[in-house]
Amino acid sequence: xxxxxxxxxxxxxxxxxxxxxxxxxxxxxxxxxxxxxxxxxxxxxxxxxxxxxxxxxxxxxxxxxxxxxxxxxxxxxxxxxxxxxxxxxxxxxxxxxxxxxxxxxxxxxxxxxxxxxxxxxxxxxxxxxxxxxxxxxxxxxxxxxxxxxxxxxxxxxxxxxxxxxxxxxxxxxxxxxxxxxxxxxxxxxxxxxxxxxxxxxxxxxxxxxxxxxxxxxxxxxxxxxxxxxxxxxxxxxxxxxxxxxxxxxxxxxxxxxxxxxxxxxxxxxxxxxxxxxxxxxxxxxxxxxxxxxxxxxxxxxxxxxxxxxxxxxxxxxxxxxxxxxxxxxxxxxxxxxxxxxxxxxxxxxxxxxxxxxxxxxxxxxxxxxxxxxxxxxxxxxxxxxxxxxxxxxxxxxxxxxxxxxxxxxxxxxxxxxxxxxxxxxxxxxxxxxxxxxxxxxxxxxxxxxxxxxxxx
Numbered sequence: 001x002x003x004x005x006x007x008x009x010x011x012x013x014x015x016x017x018x019x020x021x022x023x024x025x026x027x028x029x030x031x032x033x034x035x036x037x038x039x040x041x042x043x044x045x046x047x048x049x050x051x052x053x054x055x056x057x058x059x060x061x062x063x064x065x066x067x068x069x070x071x072x073x074x075x076x077x078x079x080x081x082x083x084x085x086x087x088x089x090x091x092x093x094x095x096x097x098x099x100x101x102x103x104x105x106x107x108x109x110x111x112x113x114x115x116x117x118x119x120x121x122x123x124x125x126x127x128x129x130x131x132x133x134x135x136x137x138x139x140x141x142x143x144x145x146x147x148x149x150x151x152x153x154x155x156x157x158x159x160x161x162x163x164x165x166x167x168x169x170x171x172x173x174x175x176x177x178x179x180x181x182x183x184x185x186x187x188x189x190x191x192x193x194x195x196x197x198x199x200x201x202x203x204x205x206x207x208x209x210x211x212x213x214x215x216x217x218x219x220x221x222x223x224x225x226x227x228x229x230x231x232x233x234x235x236x237x238x239x240x241x242x243x244x245x246x247x248x249x250x251x252x253x254x255x256x257x258x259x260x261x262x263x264x265x266x267x268x269x270x271x272x273x274x275x276x277x278x279x280x281x282x283x284x285x286x287x288x289x290x291x292x293x294x295x296x297x298x299x300x301x302x303x304x305x306x307x308x309x310x311x312x313x314x315x316x317x318x319x320x321x322x323x324x325x326x327x328x329x330x331x332x333x334x335x336x337x338x339x340x341x342x343x344x345x346x347x348x349x350x351x352x353x354x355x356x357x358x359x360x361x362x363x364x365x366x367x368x369x370x371x372x373x374x375x376x377x378x379x380x381x382x383x384x385x386x387x388x389x390x391x392x393x394x395x396x397x398x399x400x401x402x403x404x405x406x407x408x409x410x411x412x413x414x415x416x417x418x419x420x421x422x423x424x425x426x427x428x429x430x431x432x433x434x435x436x437x438x439x440x441x442x443x444x445x446x447x448x449x450x451x452x453x454x455x456x
Contacts, residue, residue, distance in 0.1 A: 017046035025054035029061035041070040053082035059244045065094040077106035086131040089118035126212040127205030130226045130235030133157045138168035144187035161222035172231035176200040202227045213242045214339045292437045300444040307455040313394050321401035321439040322432030325409030329431050332413045333423045346414045353410045357403030365395035386454045393450045397443040405435040
């Protein structure tokens with residue numbers, strides 16, 4: 001009976017594969033995401049090999065490593081050999097070392113050497129993102145020779161956005177020639193004549209992938225060559241790989257900014273234990289931080305007992321400072337990520353955020369005073385005989401707290417980047433917690449100054 005059920009499942013998956021085989025690879029990958037990894041692996045075996053390679057090569061497939069791990073070495077190795085080098089490196093990097101080594105040994109010699117090179121670079125670097133499948137020719141070739149070479153190697157290259165012209169003596173990069181430039185050039189002309197008279201834009205292998213993305217965006221490139229210190233082309237980072245990396249980075253940054261450890265798994269596929277573990281750490285840190293808020297209020301318990309009315313505005317004060325800090329943090333994280341700011345620009349940010357905080361604080365202070373006056377005059381709430389001093393206390397505290405929140409929120413990403421951390425780790429909850437504690441100190445400090453001799 002069990003054998004019959006297994007046979008029925010096989011027939012069902014084979015029918016599934018036949019039904020979807022004519023669709024685009026990303027659409028097949030998206031459909032496979034709805035299946036279990038075991039079923040997805042079985043479906044791949046029923047697809048034509050070329051189609052299976054295209055599907056595994058698609059970034060839309062979310063569990064590529066797990067699916068490949070479920071295939072036998074004899075089945076997995078030919079599929080990986082047909083995939084783009086950077087995608088194979090991504091799959092192998094996520095595997096356990098024994099599984100990675102066993103599978104790498106089954107690859108052909110060229111793919112094995114390429115993997116050894118790519119896996120040697122840090123995960124977030126341009127070197128880890130590049131593909132070694134590019135077209136290069138010596139500078140003494142003609143346009144016609146180059147075009148003929150492209151026709152021969154086209155099937156073995158992931159993309160051919162540009163052809164990299166190298167010095168025939170030491171193989172260092174001289175120029176990058178676009179396909180368009182080759183097509184319109186005379187076949188008998190030197191290949192360098194089809195290049196623009198500009199130094200090619202390059203990136204070192206250890207550069208952060210965000211730097212590669214910035215250069216591709218700035219110079220409107222489809223690919224950027226990765227070169228070593230001697231000027232040899234190691235590979236290229238293509239615009240589609242950059243888009244995939246940016247989407248992944250954005251998802252991780254959003255998670256960090258919400259106070260959650262970054263996860264590459266879709267929400268519904270993240271295990272319960274894994275989800276709790278990724279959230280518990282930050283929540284625990286933030287809880288400990290919030291205990292400082294309780295300690296601060298205990299320190300000012302005397303003032304609170306004398307002027308209970310002050311407690312009515314604590315949520316308002318703390319929320320305004322935290323919101324201002326979170327706004328500044330989000331703006332600075334984006335500016336740092338896009339390369340609009342560098343570490344040495346911190347003082348320029350201070351000169352902008354302090355006056356901005358003062359103006360924003362004044363706006364909120366005006367609204368706060370208006371609210372207290374309105375409630376008092378309309379008889380909605382009686383703030384006591386010294387209600388004008390209470391309004392002045394709240395307004396003054398708002399100016400100070402919003403200014404401090406803007407300054408702290410803008411400086412925290414700089415501090416994190418200076419010590420080698422991702423600025424996105426300056427999560428909104430963390431900034432809010434920081435400003436909560438200092439906000440209470442500012443609030444009760446202002447209250448002590450203004451209300452001394454009256455309520456205090």
